[in-house]
Amino acid sequence: ILNVEQSPQSLHVQEGDSTNFTCSFPSSNFYALHWYRWETAKSPEALFVMTLNGDEKKKGRISATLNTKEGYSYLYIKGSQPEDSATYLCAWGTGGEKLTFGTGTRLTIIP
Amino acid sequence: DTEVTQTPKHLVMGMTNKKSLKCEQHMGHRAMYWYKQKAKKPPELMFVYSYEKLSINESVPSRFSPECPNSSLLNLHLHALQPEDSALYLCASSQEWQSNEKLFFGSGTQLSVL
Numbered sequence: 001i002l003n004v005e006q007s008p009q010s011l012h013v014q015e016g017d018s019t020n021f022t023c024s025f026p027s028s029n030f031y032a033l034h035w036y037r038w039e040t041a042k043s044p045e046a047l048f049v050m051t052l053n054g055d056e057k058k059k060g061r062i063s064a065t066l067n068t069k070e071g072y073s074y075l076y077i078k079g080s081q082p083e084d085s086a087t088y089l090c091a092w093g094t095g096g097e098k099l100t101f102g103t104g105t106r107l108t109i110i111p
Numbered sequence: 112d113t114e115v116t117q118t119p120k121h122l123v124m125g126m127t128n129k130k131s132l133k134c135e136q137h138m139g140h141r142a143m144y145w146y147k148q149k150a151k152k153p154p155e156l157m158f159v160y161s162y163e164k165l166s167i168n169e170s171v172p173s174r175f176s177p178e179c180p181n182s183s184l185l186n187l188h189l190h191a192l193q194p195e196d197s198a199l200y201l202c203a204s205s206q207e208w209q210s211n212e213k214l215f216f217g218s219g220t221q222l223s224v225l
Contacts, residue, residue, distance in 0.1 A: 004153070032211035043115065044201070046213035089153070093210025098167075101153035 004092045006102035013080045014110050020076045021105040023090030027071035032093035035064055035075055038104070039086045047075075047088075080109045113138060117202050117217035125225050126192060132220045134185040134202030140215070142208035143185040145177060146201040148219075154201055160185060161208035192224045 005024045013019045025033065032051045038044040048057040053068040061078045077084055087104040094100070116135045124130050134143065142161050146154040159167035160179040168177075174196075176188040185202055199219045205212040 034213065036214075036216075041218070043216040043218045044214075046215070049211055049213045051211050095210070097159075097208060097210055098156065099210050099214070101155075103151065103153045 004090060004100050004102040006088075006090055006105050008105060009103065010106040010108070012108045012110055013077075015080055015082060017080055018076065018078045019080060019107070020074050021088065021107075023073045023075070023092075023102055025071050025073075025090075025092035025100075027069060029094045030068045030071075030092070031095060032099075033066055033068075033073050034089075034091040034093065034099065035073070036089040036091070037086045038089055044089060075105075077107075080107075082109050082111055085109045113215060115202055115204055115215050115217040117200075117220055119220055120218065121221045121223075123223045123225060124189065124192065126194070128192075129188070129190045131189065132187040132200055132202075132222075134187075134217055135183055136204045136215065137183055138204065138206075138215065139182075140204035140206055141182065142205045142212070143179065144203040144205075144214070145185070145187055146203060148199045148201060158187075159208060166208060189222075192222075194224050197222055197224045 035047040036044040048064045050066040055066040057064050063076045066073045087106045089104045091099040091101045118133045145157040148154040157171045158177045163179045174191050178186040201219045202217040203214040
């Protein structure tokens with residue numbers, strides 16, 4: 001079984017602090033890596049889709065990096081705000097078609 | 112319009128009931144998906160429709176029956192479910208059926224089977 005693992009499972013961060021978390025995936029048969037933000041009672045929302053080793057993407061205070069050779073991606077949030085509280089899911093795409101999701105990192109920002 | 116709309120938001124059904132979940136998108140996406148998520152587990156793919164044809168059935172029991180009446184609509188018909196089928200059911204769509212296409216999700220149907 002090829003799993004996607006995210007760490008930590010949950011995280012509490014003081015407002016204004018920066019934080020990061022990890023998505024680990026098998027390095028074989030890589031096609032794409034997705035990050036989604038999922039706020040409670042809302043729909044998961046795509047943050048980034050990355051396909052190339054060394055890719056770096058940025059959206060406001062949130063950025064992500066990708067290392068396909070060693071099978072990991074980092075998501076960074078700079079200057080955390082209460083609205084950043086959410087579950088962050090990553091998903092590994094293989095063979096062009098199938099996505100396998102991780103269990104997510106639940107982030108809580110403490111005002 | 113970048114929304115995927117799912118109805119109902121909540122559903123409670125008995126094991127002998129028949130019910131349907133509905134999903135709609137008007138973004139012109141050609142791929143639509145059903146995912147199942149149980150608490151503290153990752154979303155698991157159930158079905159993929161590409162250009163209105165069933166392309167993936169991830170060994171889902173026949174008590175779940177998907178239907179894609181047209182390019183904007185996706186249904187999931189439920190019959191004789193078991194309590195272990197209680198979960199959040201998420202619909203998603205993407206421009207094409209490729210794993211480098213970002214998914215647009217609905218907010219899900221929380222299903223309880225009694």
